[in-house]
Each structure stands twice: as C-alpha cells, then as structure tokens.
Amino acid sequence: MIKAPGRRGSAVCCRGVTLDVGSHAILSDISLTVEAGSFVGLFGPNGAGKTTFLRALLGLVQVESGDIMLFGDAVTRGSRSIGYMPQSRTPNGATLTGRDLLASGFDGGKWGVPWVSRAGYAEIEAVLEAVDAVSLADRRLGSLSGGERQRLLIAQALLGSPRLLLLDEPLASLDPARMREMALLLRDVARKREMTVICSAHDINPLMGVMDTVLCLARGQARIGPVDEVVTSEVLSALYGAPVEVCHAPSGRVLVSADGL
Numbered sequence: 703m704i705k706a707p708g709r710r711g712s713a714v715c716c717r718g719v720t721l722d723v724g725s726h727a728i729l730s731d732i733s734l735t736v737e738a739g740s741f742v743g744l745f746g747p748n749g750a751g752k753t754t755f756l757r758a759l760l761g762l763v764q765v766e767s768g769d770i771m772l773f774g775d776a777v778t779r780g781s782r783s784i785g786y787m788p789q790s791r792t793p794n795g796a797t798l799t800g801r802d803l804l805a806s807g808f809d810g811g812k813w814g815v816p817w818v819s820r821a822g823y824a825e826i827e828a829v830l831e832a833v834d835a836v837s838l839a840d841r842r843l844g845s846l847s848g849g850e851r852q853r854l855l856i857a858q859a860l861l862g863s864p865r866l867l868l869l870d871e872p873l874a875s876l877d878p879a880r881m882r883e884m885a886l887l888l889r890d891v892a893r894k895r896e897m898t899v900i901c902s903a904h905d906i907n908p909l910m911g912v913m914d915t916v917l918c919l920a921r922g923q924a925r926i927g928p929v930d931e932v933v934t935s936e937v938l939s940a941l942y943g944a945p946v947e948v949c950h951a952p953s954g955r956v957l958v959s960a961d962g963l
C-alpha cells in the first residue's frame with residue numbers, strides 16, 4: 703500500500719514524481735510519504751534508482767514531473783536540514799585526520815581555509831561523541847578500517863544537526879557483526895537527535911528492528927510501508943516482476959531469495 707500523500711507531519715512527501723536519468727525514467731509517477739521521525743530502510747536491485755532518489759531529495763537531480771516536499775517546503779539545494787552520506791565516499795587526502803575532515807565542512811571565509819569557531823569545535827566534538835568516534839578523530843583517515851572511516855563520515859553528515867539524514871549504503875563493506883553494530887548505532891543517534899533517516903542497503907537483516915518503514919524501489923515503481931507489509935513474497939514478487947521468496951526464521955532474521963534477479 704502506497705500511503706496517500708500527506709502534507710502534515712511528513713518529512714518527505716512525493717507526489718507523482720518522475721525522475722529521469724539520461725533519456726529514460728528511473729522512477730515513474732511515484733507518490734509516497736515518509737513520516738517525520740521514522741527510520742526508513744531503502745531497498746531495491748542494483749540500478750533501481752536508490753541513489754537517484756536520495757539525490758533528488760538533495761535537489762541534485764531534477765524532478766521531471768511531480769513535486770517533492772521536505773518538511774512541507776520545496777526541495778532546495780544545500781539545505782541545512784539534510785545530512786547526507788554519499789555512496790562514493792573515499793575521502794580525499796588519506797593523510798587528513800577525522801577532525802580535519804569534519805573541520806573542512808565549515809565555511810572557508812575569505813582565504814578559503816576552514817575557519818572553525820568555538821561553537822563549531824563544540825559541534826565537532828558532539829558529533830564525534832554521537833557516533834563513538836572521539837578516539838578515532840586524530841588518526842589519519844588512511845590508517846582507519848572501512849568501518850571506522852564510515853563512523854567519521856556519519857559524524858560529518860550529522861554536522862548542522864539535520865532533521866533528515868540520508869545514508870547511501872552506510873553498511874557496505876562491513877562484516878555482519880559490524881553491520882548490525884552500525885545499524886544499532888544509527889538507530890540510537892536518530893532517536894536521540896529526533897531525526898528522520900532514510901538508509902539504503904542491500905541486506906535487510908541488519909536493519910530488522912531498527913527500521914520502522916521499508917521503501918522498496920524496483921522497475922520504476924515505489925512501495926512503502928511497515929516491514930511486515932512490504933517484505934513479503936507477494937509484494938516483492940509483484941514489485942520485482944519475478945518470483946521472490948521471503949522466509950522468516952524464528953530468530954527474526956529474514957531470508958529473501960529470488961531466481962534470476
């Protein structure tokens with residue numbers, strides 16, 4: 703069930719949205735609402751348009767038709783109310799420390815050099831603490847593991863205290879235990895900061911019990927709803943246009959299996 707577009711209490715409201723990349727539509731006439739304060743898992747096959755959708759929320763991809771509202775306002779580029787962790791995230795300068803990386807998010811002033819006020823330094827400490835990365839912050843990025851670096855990049859996305867946090871595959875390249883650890887960390891940070899989160903992923907399991915809503919994109923269409931409504935054999939088969947089997951283990955884990963996808 704695609705929720706009827708609403709305007710109140712929504713973090714994201716898409717109405718009849720079509721997104722084109724190149725000459726073809728990636729998403730066609732989608733309408734959905736993400737309630738403020740929810741934690742949304744964003745899924746779909748490779749190339750379904752997850753990154754494109756997130757970039758449209760940032761105003762980086764033009765909407766071909768329809769409209770997108772964020773907290774009741776039209777999308778604008780560079781909105782301070784959105785934090786973003788992109789998918790391609792090899793930070794430039796492996797010799798930079800995490801603290802340098804975070805400081806680089808502040809205005810350059812007239813010399814183009816990051817200038818960080820006392821309040822800015824306090825904010826850097828607060829986001830480092832939020833993701834439990836204070837002890838990593840003075841190490842060079844090149845010396846950190848993928849998971850440690852990801853924590854610092856999430857800290858960077860938290861600068862400015864966004865109301866909406868967009869995370870493009872923050873669990874990628876983590877081992878299963880670290881994936882779960884990261885998912886729980888994101889849930890705690892989101893709750894404490896009262897943020898709405900949209901987090902793309904390929905594996906549903908690390909986000910079970912963390913996300914309250916699933917948004918699945920496939921074949922140009924979108925389906926949004928609670929986990930147990932969307933992650934079913936029937937719904938996913940219809941969305942993917944091929945048989946998809948969803949099995950629930952007693953542990954709560956979900957096995958999604960599909961032939962030829």
Ligand SMILES: Nc1ncnc2c1ncn2[C@@H]1O[C@H](COP(=O)(O)OP(=O)(O)OP(=O)(O)O)[C@@H](O)[C@H]1O
Pocket residue numbers: 723724728746747748749750751752753754755789
């Ligand atoms: N700049 C671009 N020029 C041309 N095609 C693009 C461009 N950006 C994305 N695409 C195409 O748009 C489609 C959607 O890409 P997108 O990255 O949004 O998918 P995705 O669901 O995030 O995929 P993945 O799970 O592999 O990261 C893909 O077919 C991709 O090749």
